[in-house]
Amino acid sequence: MTISQKTPAQAKQGRYFDRWWFLLAAVIALILLLVLSKPDPFWRIILYVKAGIWTTVSLTGISFLLVLIVGLLVALARLAKSKVLVGISTVYVEVIRGIPLMVQLIFWYFAFPSVVQGIGHSLNIQSFIDFKTDAISMAILGLTICYSAYMSEVYRAGIQSISKGQMEAARSLGMNYFQAMRYVILPQAIRVIMPPVGNEFITLLKDSSLVSVVAVADMTRRGREFMAANFIPIQTWLMIALLYLVMTLLAGRLVAWMERRFRMEK
Amino acid sequence: MTPIIHIENIHKHFGSVRALNGVSLDVEKGEVVVIIGPSGSGKSTLLRCINRLEEFDSGKIIVDGIPLDTAENINAVRTEVGMVFQQFNLFPHLTVLQNVMLAQKVVRKRGNIESENIARELLNKVGIHEKANSYPGQLSGGQQQRVAIARALAMNPKIMLFDEPTSALDPEMIQEVLDVMMDLAKEGMTMVVVSHEMGFARAAADRAILMDGGQIIEEATPDVLFSHPKEDRTKLFLSKIL
Numbered sequence: 001m002t003i004s005q006k007t008p009a010q011a012k013q014g015r016y017f018d019r020w021w022f023l024l025a026a027v028i029a030l031i032l033l034l035v036l037s038k039p040d041p042f043w044r045i046i047l048y049v050k051a052g053i054w055t056t057v058s059l060t061g062i063s064f065l066l067v068l069i070v071g072l073l074v075a076l077a078r079l080a081k082s083k084v085l086v087g088i089s090t091v092y093v094e095v096i097r098g099i100p101l102m103v104q105l106i107f108w109y110f111a112f113p114s115v116v117q118g119i120g121h122s123l124n125i126q127s128f129i130d131f132k133t134d135a136i137s138m139a140i141l142g143l144t145i146c147y148s149a150y151m152s153e154v155y156r157a158g159i160q161s162i163s164k165g166q167m168e169a170a171r172s173l174g175m176n177y178f179q180a181m182r183y184v185i186l187p188q189a190i191r192v193i194m195p196p197v198g199n200e201f202i203t204l205l206k207d208s209s210l211v212s213v214v215a216v217a218d219m220t221r222r223g224r225e226f227m228a229a230n231f232i233p234i235q236t237w238l239m240i241a242l243l244y245l246v247m248t249l250l251a252g253r254l255v256a257w258m259e260r261r262f263r264m265e266k
Numbered sequence: 267m268t269p270i271i272h273i274e275n276i277h278k279h280f281g282s283v284r285a286l287n288g289v290s291l292d293v294e295k296g297e298v299v300v301i302i303g304p305s306g307s308g309k310s311t312l313l314r315c316i317n318r319l320e321e322f323d324s325g326k327i328i329v330d331g332i333p334l335d336t337a338e339n340i341n342a343v344r345t346e347v348g349m350v351f352q353q354f355n356l357f358p359h360l361t362v363l364q365n366v367m368l369a370q371k372v373v374r375k376r377g378n379i380e381s382e383n384i385a386r387e388l389l390n391k392v393g394i395h396e397k398a399n400s401y402p403g404q405l406s407g408g409q410q411q412r413v414a415i416a417r418a419l420a421m422n423p424k425i426m427l428f429d430e431p432t433s434a435l436d437p438e439m440i441q442e443v444l445d446v447m448m449d450l451a452k453e454g455m456t457m458v459v460v461s462h463e464m465g466f467a468r469a470a471a472d473r474a475i476l477m478d479g480g481q482i483i484e485e486a487t488p489d490v491l492f493s494h495p496k497e498d499r500t501k502l503f504l505s506k507i508l
Contacts, residue, residue: 168319169355169414173369173421174345183368187359 019256023249030242041232045223045239052222053243059136059218060205063143067204068197070144071151076181078156089152096149101142102210108142109135109214135215143211147204154200158193159185191262198255202248209244219243268331270295270425270456271316276325278311278480285311286322287480295424298457300467300488303477304503309460312477313427316458317347330424345373348418352430354410356402356417362389363398366417374421381420388416392446408439412446419450426450428459462507464492476500 033042077089096104113133120128162185170180212221223240227233269292278286285308293299301309314320315327318340327334329343357365363385370381389395392412394405402410411431418426428447432440444466451457451470461467467474467488474488476499484497495501 163353163355165351165353165355166357169349169351169357170369172317172319172344172347172349173417174341174373175369176341179372183372184357188357191359 019249019252023246023253026242026245026249030246033239033242041230041235042239044230045226045236048226049219049222049240049243052217052219055136055217056205056208056219057247059139059143059211059216060201060208063140063147063208064201064204066140066144067147067151067200070148072155074148074152075155075159078152079159093149093152096146101146101207102213104146105139105142105210105214108145109138112138135211139208139211139214139216142214143204143208147200151197151200154193154196155189157196158189161192162188194255194259194262198252198259201255202251205248205251206244267294269293270330271458272326272328273312273316274326274328276312276315276322276327278308278315278320278322284480286315289325289477289480289482291475291482293425293456293458295456296454297473298451298455298471299459300471300474301458301460301477302462302467302474302503302507303483304506307477308480309477310429311480313429313458313460316425316427317344317349319349345421346423347425347427348421348423349427350411350414350418350429350431352433354402354407354414354434356410356413358402361399361401362394362405362413365402365413366420369417370420384420385416388419389413391419391449392416393442406439407435408442411435411439411443415443415446415450425456425458428457428461430460432461432463464488464508468492476503478503 034040034046074089074092077085078093080086113131116128116131120126120131166184166188167180170184171177175183208218209220212218212224217225219240223236227236230236271291271293273289273291275288275290276286277284277288287308289308289312291299291312301312303309311320315322316329318327318334330346332339332343332346334340334343356362357368360368363382366385366388367378367381370376370384371378374381376384386395386398389398392415394409394412394416397405397409397413402413405413415426415431431447432443435443440463444463447457447459447466448470459466459471471488473485474491475485476483476491476495476497478499484491484495484500486495491500492504495504
């Protein structure tokens with residue numbers, strides 16, 4: 001038997017590595033930990049981290065919605081005829097992609113308010129001098145600005161993958177640029193970019209753990225606090241890791257489902 | 267009578283290649299003009315300049331009294347000028363019916379019912395009403411091109427431009443597209459057609475034009491141009507395609 005040939009049994013076996021099984025396994029592991037380990041630290045960990053779970057989810061959700069919008073605008077600017085727009089958007093994308101997210105998050109939280117206040121002092125603008133902010137807003141700002149740069153490249157590739165004739169046909173019918181984008185180009189581009197957009201979402205979900213260094217009480221930070229108070233690092237991080245795993249696997253399934261739906265509509 | 271398309275001395279180059287080298291052309295209302303010429307002669311570029319899909323470097327084009335200068339004027343001209351492409355360029359994510367309805371709703375601001383009625387009527391006219399709910403990918407090339415013609419007609423254009431409408435088609439599908447074009451010509455539509463379909467030109471065109479090197483070499487009625495050409499370049503070109 002040659003190596004490349006698969007027997008029906010082997011092909012069937014391949015299905016045991018379907019991604020649903022990973023999700024199921026992670027959920028079962030989570031439940032087993034909670035049920036079997038009594039008197040347990042795990043319930044206490046979950047209860048302590050609960051608020052952080054919500055913070056992580058909402059932070060990721062809000063940032064991602066903003067990223068979808070800002071990323072599109074940046075992509076359109078990069079594809080625009082205006083040299084100014086192309087220049088600004090290109091510099092933005094290249095600079096942001098060249099700086100670690102952690103450094104950017106620290107800048108927005110620790111340095112940016114001082115920058116605004118400094119400008120306020122030198123220009124004597126009272127509202128700038130009084131500028132104050134909170135950790136969550138700066139974290140959302142930082143994640144959005146960073147991920148929009150990456151997302152704009154995803155959009156750009158998607159838009160450029162649609163043949164030039166589509167835009168010409170739309171324009172020849174009298175549609176303006178934005179109508180052509182809205183009704184002809186983007187609906188087709190979305191099908192192309194669904195998988196990479198899904199990847200971006202999952203990466204954002206994981207990277208959101210970095211906001212724990214800028215005073216946002218997300219899942220990771222709550223975990224660290226719990227560990228510091230109770231000295232059970234193994235159980236704590238096992239729990240946190242499992243929670244992230246369940247979330248990313250769930251998101252992965254959601255993305256795959258949406259991909260299938262979009263393909264079927266066509 | 268002022269011509270519906272007035273082209274005056276337009277020049278255009280792509281890099282160092284001169285695509286159009288001082289072309290002037292007037293087309294009267296209701297006239298059918300066929301442009302032939304070797305590839306790279308500038309015939310498609312000229313056609314694409316009429317609705318400004320291609321920008322030109324110098325010269326002047328006035329369509330139905332509207333000069334092609336500002337963005338508003340260009341869009342105004344585009345709503346009056348329908349275009350049919352070699353590659354059909356139907357919108358693959360929309361059904362045939364939706365393809366014909368989209369611009370009516372978005373540009374002409376017609377309601378759903380009105381644009382659907384118009385779309386069905388036109389699909390009937392080009393003979394593919396039974397495919398209204400199919401997607402372009404499920405149609406043959408000839409069917410797709412007829413949908414593309416219906417899509418352009420739905421905007422009630424005063425002028426139709428055809429850019430090699432049958433070049434991408436299998437031979438047995440060419441006639442069904444030409445038939446639709448022939449009907450349009452009979453109805454008095456102003457048409458500018460880039461095509462080497464001699465039969466169509468003889469039957470429907472008022473004038474045939476030979477372009478080469480970005481210039482108009484010769485123009486005459488189709489019978490005269492094809493049978494008794496004056497210019498050597500016309501003779502040479504015709505000897506190659508006949």
